[in-house]
Structure formats: structure tokens, C-alpha cells
Amino acid sequence: MTDIAGADAPVLRLDMTSDAAKRRIRKRYAAEARFKAYGLAALAVTTLFVGALVFDIIRNGIPAFTQHSLTMDVAVPDDLVPTATRSDPLAIRGADYFPVTRDALKAAIPGIESRRGERTLVRLLSTGAPDVLRDRLVADPSLIGKTVKVPLLLSDDADLYFKASSTSIVKRGGIGTATPSGTTGEITILTSSNDFAAEVVTIKQAAKAKADALAIEAARLTTFGGQSVAQRVTEINAEIAELKARFDSPKIEEILDAKLPSKLVEINGGLVKLTKITDVSVTGEVLLPLASAADAKPGDWKVVTYTTAESNRKVSDQEVAFLERFREKGMVDRHFNTLFFTSGDSREPELAGIRGALIGSLLTLFVTLVLCLPIGVLAAVYLEEFATKNRITDLIEVNINNLAAVPSIVFGLLGLAVFLNFFNFPRSAPLVGGLVLALLVLPTIIIASRAALKAVPPSIKEAALGVGASHQQAVFHHVLPLAMPGIMTGTIIGMAHALGETAPLLMIGMVAFIVDVPTALTDAATVLPVQIYLWSDLPEVAFKLKTAGAIMVHLSQKEV
Amino acid sequence: MDMSQQTLTPEKAVTQQVPTSAKVVARDVNVYYGEKHALKDVSINIPDKSVTAFIGPSGCGKSTFLRCINRMNDTIPSCRVKGTITIDAQDIYDPALDVVQLRARVGMVFQKPNPFPKSIYENVAYGPRIHGMSRSKADLDQIVESSLRKASLWEEVKNRLQESGTALSGGQQQRLCIARAIAVSPDIILMDEPCSALDPIATAKIEELIDELSQNFCIIIVTHSMQQAARVSKRTAFFHLGLLLEEGETNEMFTNPTNEKTQAYITGRFG
Numbered sequence: 069m070t071d072i073a074g075a076d077a078p079v080l081r082l083d084m085t086s087d088a089a090k091r092r093i094r095k096r097y098a099a100e101a102r103f104k105a106y107g108l109a110a111l112a113v114t115t116l117f118v119g120a121l122v123f124d125i126i127r128n129g130i131p132a133f134t135q136h137s138l139t140m141d142v143a144v145p146d147d148l149v150p151t152a153t154r155s156d157p158l159a160i161r162g163a164d165y166f167p168v169t170r171d172a173l174k175a176a177i178p179g180i181e182s183r184r185g186e187r188t189l190v191r192l193l194s195t196g197a198p199d200v201l202r203d204r205l206v207a208d209p210s211l212i213g214k215t216v217k218v219p220l221l222l223s224d225d226a227d228l229y230f231k232a233s234s235t236s237i238v239k240r241g242g243i244g245t246a247t248p249s250g251t252t253g254e255i256t257i258l259t260s261s262n263d264f265a266a267e268v269v270t271i272k273q274a275a276k277a278k279a280d281a282l283a284i285e286a287a288r289l290t291t292f293g294g295q296s297v298a299q300r301v302t303e304i305n306a307e308i309a310e311l312k313a314r315f316d317s318p319k320i321e322e323i324l325d326a327k328l329p330s331k332l333v334e335i336n337g338g339l340v341k342l343t344k345i346t347d348v349s350v351t352g353e354v355l356l357p358l359a360s361a362a363d364a365k366p367g368d369w370k371v372v373t374y375t376t377a378e379s380n381r382k383v384s385d386q387e388v389a390f391l392e393r394f395r396e397k398g399m400v401d402r403h404f405n406t407l408f409f410t411s412g413d414s415r416e417p418e419l420a421g422i423r424g425a426l427i428g429s430l431l432t433l434f435v436t437l438v439l440c441l442p443i444g445v446l447a448a449v450y451l452e453e454f455a456t457k458n459r460i461t462d463l464i465e466v467n468i469n470n471l472a473a474v475p476s477i478v479f480g481l482l483g484l485a486v487f488l489n490f491f492n493f494p495r496s497a498p499l500v501g502g503l504v505l506a507l508l509v510l511p512t513i514i515i516a517s518r519a520a521l522k523a524v525p526p527s528i529k530e531a532a533l534g535v536g537a538s539h540q541q542a543v544f545h546h547v548l549p550l551a552m553p554g555i556m557t558g559t560i561i562g563m564a565h566a567l568g569e570t571a572p573l574l575m576i577g578m579v580a581f582i583v584d585v586p587t588a589l590t591d592a593a594t595v596l597p598v599q600i601y602l603w604s605d606l607p608e609v610a611f612k613l614k615t616a617g618a619i620m621v622h623l624s625q626k627e628v
Numbered sequence: 629m630d631m632s633q634q635t636l637t638p639e640k641a642v643t644q645q646v647p648t649s650a651k652v653v654a655r656d657v658n659v660y661y662g663e664k665h666a667l668k669d670v671s672i673n674i675p676d677k678s679v680t681a682f683i684g685p686s687g688c689g690k691s692t693f694l695r696c697i698n699r700m701n702d703t704i705p706s707c708r709v710k711g712t713i714t715i716d717a718q719d720i721y722d723p724a725l726d727v728v729q730l731r732a733r734v735g736m737v738f739q740k741p742n743p744f745p746k747s748i749y750e751n752v753a754y755g756p757r758i759h760g761m762s763r764s765k766a767d768l769d770q771i772v773e774s775s776l777r778k779a780s781l782w783e784e785v786k787n788r789l790q791e792s793g794t795a796l797s798g799g800q801q802q803r804l805c806i807a808r809a810i811a812v813s814p815d816i817i818l819m820d821e822p823c824s825a826l827d828p829i830a831t832a833k834i835e836e837l838i839d840e841l842s843q844n845f846c847i848i849i850v851t852h853s854m855q856q857a858a859r860v861s862k863r864t865a866f867f868h869l870g871l872l873l874e875e876g877e878t879n880e881m882f883t884n885p886t887n888e889k890t891q892a893y894i895t896g897r898f899g
Contacts, residue, residue: 333739457705527742533700535755536732624810
């Protein structure tokens with residue numbers, strides 16, 4: 069209603085009371101509520117995914133931080149190291165410890181005579197198990213010839229068995245009196261009651277079900293006719309007949325194979341793995357020797373079931389028997405996995421650690437930081453504060469922005485071509501890794517630093533110039549310190565980016581299997597993300613845990 | 629000093645004025661921002677140890693001219709300055725002259741208080757330190773104290789010199805900026821609307837301060853407030869559309885302006 073509107077212009081008033089106005093308000097409220105709901109939903113979904121990821125990593129990774137050992141009395145023979153050379157640590161280190169630990173194991177479970185059983189027993193220990201003993205003896209040579217109590221590291225499969233048992237074990241007492249035919253090798257056990265009727269019935273029922281299924285298959289095939297079909301039908305009928313013979317006569321003994329849950333009998337302090345079974349007598353292989361072949365009264369012997377079939381787990385029945393025996397004896401000891409943090413990579417999962425990768429990462433990042441912080445910040449200061457704006461600086465600016473978007477593998481190729489092939493720098497070295505990552509991170513730091521410098525109010529620079537500071541003094545005394553928080557944020561983002569980078573390092577050979585912990589910038593090394601990548605590729609289940617554990621370390625490192 | 633009322637021709641002015649007490653002498657100053665002709669043929673003599681006010685509507689070129697006197701316009705890439713400005717008969721656009729030394733001699737106080745985000749002490753001590761004015765900590769302490777005293781801020785801040793300068797109130801910040809400017813003992817202090825962001829009480833304090841400082845310094849102040857110009861300045865220059873229309877004794881100009889535009893502006897009919 070100003071004079072511009074003119075006298076006959078319609079009167080426009082703010083309408084706040086009509087129905088249309090109320091609808092407008094309701095619509096606005098609804099839109100706001102909707103937007104809030106979208107936001108909450110997005111937040112919830114993100115939290116869910118992140119939560120699931122973190123939960124999964126932690127659940128998988130936590131077991132990697134513990135380890136199991138067998139605490140054993142190891143008798144160190146006096147002639148392990150000749151008396152004359154006992155003052156020399158190298159001589160003690162050079163001794164052969166394998167027989168010592170082997171004998172200790174055999175002493176722990178006496179009576180294993182078969183070569184196979186012995187080999188299985190020895191393989192329960194890690195190849196690195198004697199290291200603890202060796203270190204103990206090097207530290208105190210007077211222990212040679214005495215009995216030492218040391219924790220011997222278990223192999224990865226045995227360790228995993230204790231972390232997450234691959235089978236559950238069910239035991240029930242025997243009803244009749246059991247009579248074993250011997251104490252080792254293959255023996256037969258007769259019982260006075262039909263102790264194994266239930267097992268036999270289960271197996272025979274399975275056979276019957278299979279026969280029925282085959283009968284249906286045969287019936288289906290006969291409708292087609294033809295020679296090959298006829299032959300197949302004959303085969304099936306033969307199989308049916310065989311199965312029928314089994315389930316028709318209860319007295320025929322059934323064979324337990326590796327596809328069925330393992331049945332064992334615990335009797336007279338030994339353990340027998342059953343291979344053939346009828347309701348009153350069983351034949352089996354002795355896994356743990358029996359103390360005697362005497363009769364066992366009802367309740368004194370037990371039928372043991374490993375519910376997971378042997379073919380479905382990594383540890384054999386024999387190994388389970390050994391490990392359970394060790395557990396009963398209280399020799400199994402769970403402890404923090406210090407090796408994970410103190411050793412380099414290894415082909416044996418129980419010996420593999422992240423120290424090499426961790427140190428490699430630190431050395432690489434050190435090189436990156438030393439190079440790209442000063443170069444990046446000074447480049448940003450020059451471009452932002454000193455460079456005259458012309459076509460060349462525009463070109464440089466565009467190129468820096470483009471570099472930030474270049475795929476990291478390209479920087480790897482550049483590193484390969486320039487640093488390795490042209491300058492002949494050592495392969496797999498943190499020095500080269502750091503150089504390549506510095507190139508990768510520089511654009512990020514320059515862009516972030518320029519933004520931070522631009523955000524400093526010009527009045528500060530004017531104030532400095534006003535009291536007679538030169539341009540350079542104004543920038544370095546006042547503008548740069550104020551921009552520092554922003555520059556640091558950019559640098560940290562850049563370094564976190566570099567820390568997690570894998571692709572360019574593959575190109576310069578930091579993906580190799582490196583056991584030694586690097587000590588210098590030119591030593592062969594790998595970095596944590598590459599180590600994770602390498603481990604995730606390995607078939608051993610234990611490496612899966614290690615991968616998750618390494619990811620946890622990596623993430624916590626990034627948080628810092 | 630009896631010159632003016634109208635801008636004089638350079639020859640006449642130089643011959644007449646330079647030997648007298650004029651501190652700053654500008655002759656035919658033209659300033660261009662790229663294509664824009666911001667200041668046209670400005671010639672003026674500014675006396676020492678007094679306050680000269682530049683008034684005029686927004687965009688008239690008064691701040692531009694002020695920033696020519698300490699070459700602050702150098703920081704704007706598109707800005708070109710023609711003509712001569714001399715301080716104590718020395719051409720400040722002489723290529724041989726060090727602009728940093730010039731700015732140390734010509735202090736500046738800005739429209740918005742802009743203390744460094746450092747301690748009060750550091751704010752004042754920064755200028756003397758970079759110019760090597762003090763040999764010892766005691767010297768520096770003494771400079772800081774005397775500067776803060778001259779800026780009538782000492783009593784308020786003497787117990788918290790290590791606190792951040794940005795924690796002070798607006799008026800205190802502006803006085804801190806003045807203390808910072810006088811710490812390097814300049815000959816001239818340029819003030820670009822120093823009170824426009826302050827409340828009347830703080831403004832009154834600053835004006836009182838300007839009055840005191842004018843006994844020792846040549847002060848040039850740009851202001852939008854006619855009353856302020858009338859209160860603090862001895863001489864006034866009126867700018868309009870890049871031209872210096874009128875210049876003279878403040879009393880005379882406010883009571884009896886010769887230019888009709890000046891009269892219109894002073895009486896509030898435009899601007």
C-alpha cells in the first residue's frame with residue numbers, strides 16, 4: 069500500500085486467518101515433520117550399518133588377541149648343548165629343540181605307538197613352540213639338564229579348537245559291562261547290554277530312508293526306457309538290495325564313516341574311536357591307550373559322541389581326543405597374544421603378527437608427513453597470498469584440483485616408473501611408499517590449507533600491514549597461525565587417507581610377504597592395510613581372525 | 629594553512645604550502661579500480677598536529693584517499709594511483725621508498741576493531757618488536773604501557789595484559805587498536821570510521837582520545853557522522869563522487885559552506 073501501487077491497485081494484505089492460510093501452515097508443519105523423519109531414518113540406517121560392521125569386526129577380531137599354549141614340564145637333556153659351549157648364546161640358539169618338545173608331548177600322553185598318532189600329536193604344537201624354551205635357556209643356561217615348565221604354543225587349528233570348539237561332545241554312561249579286547253591298536257568291545265542299539269537303529273533308519281529315495285528314483289527312470297537308463301536302474305536296484313540287507317537284519321554290523329557323527333568309547337582311561345558297530349559289540353581304533361583290558365562295570369565306561377562329523381571339521385577325532393585330554397589335565401593355558409604385536413608376518417597364523425606392518429606404516433607416514441606438510445603448506449601460502457593471479461597460476465590451481473581426483477593406483481604407477489625405475493630406489497621400501505603417498509596427499513593438503521587461509525578475515529592482515537609489517541611478516545605472523553587449525557584438519561584427513569591407502573603401494577612392491585620388522589626407511593616393509601589385504605586372501609581360518617584383529621588395530625590407529 | 633576553500637592548482641599549492649606546516653600534501657591524485665575512476669584530481673594539504681576529517685556520502689572516495697596515504701591500496705591488485713602524495717616533502721610513491729617503513733610512520737585504525745587474536749600485550753608489542761624498537765623486555769614493557777596509557781586503556785587492562793585482545797569490549801578493542809597504532813610512534817594516524825561500530829559512550833571516549841592525541845600526531849579521520857566531524861576535527865574536507873569539493877576550517881565550513889552540495893550534505897538534505 070505504498071504510493072507506487074497506485075490508487076486503484078487491489079489491496080494486498082497478509083492473510084493469516086482464512087482456511088487457505090491454515091492449510092498452508094499445516095502443510096508447512098507437515099513438510100518440516102517429514103524432513104525431520106527422513107533425517108532420523110537416515111541416521112538410524114547409518115547407525116545400524118556402522119554398528120553391524122563394528123560388531124562383526126570386533127566379534128571376529130577379539131579372538132585374535134588371545135592365544136592358547138600347553139604348559140608342560142619339559143625335560144631338557146643334558147647333552148642338548150655341550151658343556152663347553154654353554155656360555156655362547158649362539159650355540160644354545162643353534163641347538164635342535166624339536167626332539168625335546170616332542171619327547172615332552174609324548175611323556176604327557178604316554179602309550180601312543182603308531183607313527184600316525186605320534187605325528188598328529190607333534191603337529192598340535194606350533195613350529196614356533198620351542199622358541200619360548202630356547203629363549204628361556206639362552207637367558208639361563210643353567211637350566212640345561214633340568215626340567216623346565218614352559219608354555220608351548222599350540223598350532224592354529226588347535227588354538228582355534230579351544231577358541232571356538234568345532235564340535236560339541238555328548239557323553240552317556242554305559243549300561244552293560246564292557247569288555248575290551250586289548251589296550252592299543254584295533255580292538256573290539258563287547259557289552260552285556262544292547263548299549264549301541266540306539267545308534268544302530270539311527271544308522272539303519274538312515275539307510276532305509278536312502279533306499280526309499282533310490283526306489284523313487286528308479287521308478288522315475290524306468291518311465292523313460294533306453295539302454296543307459298536300464299543300466300542305471302540295475303545299479304540302483306543293486307544298491308537298494310544292499311541297503312535292504314542292512315536294515316532288514318539288525319545283527320549286521322554297521323560301518324561308521326567320517327560323514328556321520330563320530331562315536332567313541334571312553335573306557336579304562338583310554339578312548340576308542342568306533343568304526344564298526346552292532347547293538348552289543350563294537351570295533352574301533354584306540355586313540356588314547358587303555359590302562360588295561362579289564363572289564364568295565366556299568367557306569368564306569370562312557371559312550372562319547374562328537375556331534376559334528378569328522379569330515380566337517382578341521383581337527384580330526386584323534387586331535388580332539390588329544391586336546392580334550394590336555395584340557396582335562398589342566399595344561400591348556402589361555403593368554404594375551406603378545407606375538408600379535410611383537411612379531412612380523414609369518415606363514416603360520418599363530419606366529420604371525422602386525423609389528424612389521426605397524427612399523428612399516430609408521431615409517432611410511434613419517435616420510436609422507438615430513439614431505440607433504442611443509443611443501444603443501446608453503447605451496448598453499450604462496451598460491452593464496454603471494455602469487456599474482458594470471459593464467460599460469462590458474463592452470464596450476466586447476467591441476468592441483470584435478471590431482472586430488474586422480475585414482476590412487478595411478479600414483480602407484482608413477483612411483484614405479486619414476487622412483488623405482490628411474491631413480492633406482494629400493495623396492496618395497498617405506499621411503500618410496502612415503503614419497504608416493506606424499507604425492508597422493510599433497511593436493512588434499514594444499515586445497516585444505518588454501519581454504520583455511522582464505523577463511524582468515526582480511527582485517528587481520530590489514531591490521532598487521534597497518535602497523536608496518538611486511539606482507540610476508542603479516543602472513544607468517546598472523547594469517548598462517550590463524551589458519552593452522554584448518555591446515556591441521558586438512559593434514560590429518562590427508563594422513564588418514566594415506567594411512568588407509570593400499571593400491572599405490574601394491575605397485576611399488578610393498579605387497580610382498582615380509583617377515584622382518586623394518587628398521588630403516590630403505591628396508592623392505594609392508595603397511596597395515598596391505599597386511600590386512602594379504603591376510604584376508606589366505607585360506608587358513610586363523611588368518612580370518614588375524615585380519616579382523618588387524619582391522620581393529622588399524623581403525624584404532626586411525627582414530628588416534 | 630590559510631589556503632583552501634577551493635582546491636588550488638598544484639604549482640601554486642606547492643610553492644605556497646610546502647614550506648609551511650603542511651604534513652601531507654596531495655597533488656592531482658587520481659585512483660582507478662580497474663576501469664572505475666574512483667578519485668579525481670584530488671589536491672589537499674593536511675596540517676600536522678591537528679585533526680582533519682574527511683566527510684561525504686558513501687562511495688565518494690574518502691576512504692580510498694585515506695588508504696592512499698599509507699599505500700594500503702597497494703594490496704588491491706586492480707588499483708592504480710596517479711599523482712603525487714608527499715609526507716614531509718617526501719614522495720611516498722617513489723619506487724625507492726620502502727612501503728613497510730612508510731606504514732610504520734603512518735599508522736592506521738580501521739572501521740571494525742581488528743585486534744590480533746593474541747594477548748593484549750602482544751597486540752601492542754607486535755609493531756615495536758618487528759621494527760626492533762626495543763632492546764630489552766623492559767623497553768618493550770615500557771612502550772606497551774605508555775601506548776596503552778596514551779590510548780586511555782591502561783587502567784582498564786593493566787591487570788590482564790595476557791588475556792586475549794578479542795575478549796575486550798568493542799570500544800576497548802578499538803582503543804587497543806589505537807594503542808597498537810601509536811606503539812610504533814607514527815607521525816600520522818589514519819582512522820577509517822573508527823567509531824561506526826561503537827555505541828555512543830565508547831564513541832565519546834574515542835573522540836576524547838582523538839582530541840588528546842592530536843597534540844602529538846597528525847590525525848586524519850574518515851567519518852559519516854557530521855557531529856563527530858564538527859566535534860573532533862580542526863579542518864574538514866568534503867568528498868563527493870570522487871571529487872574533493874570543499875576543504876577548510878571545520879567551524880567555517882559547517883557554518884558557512886561555499887559549495888551548495890556541501891551545504892546540502894551538512895544540513896542532511898542528501899547523503
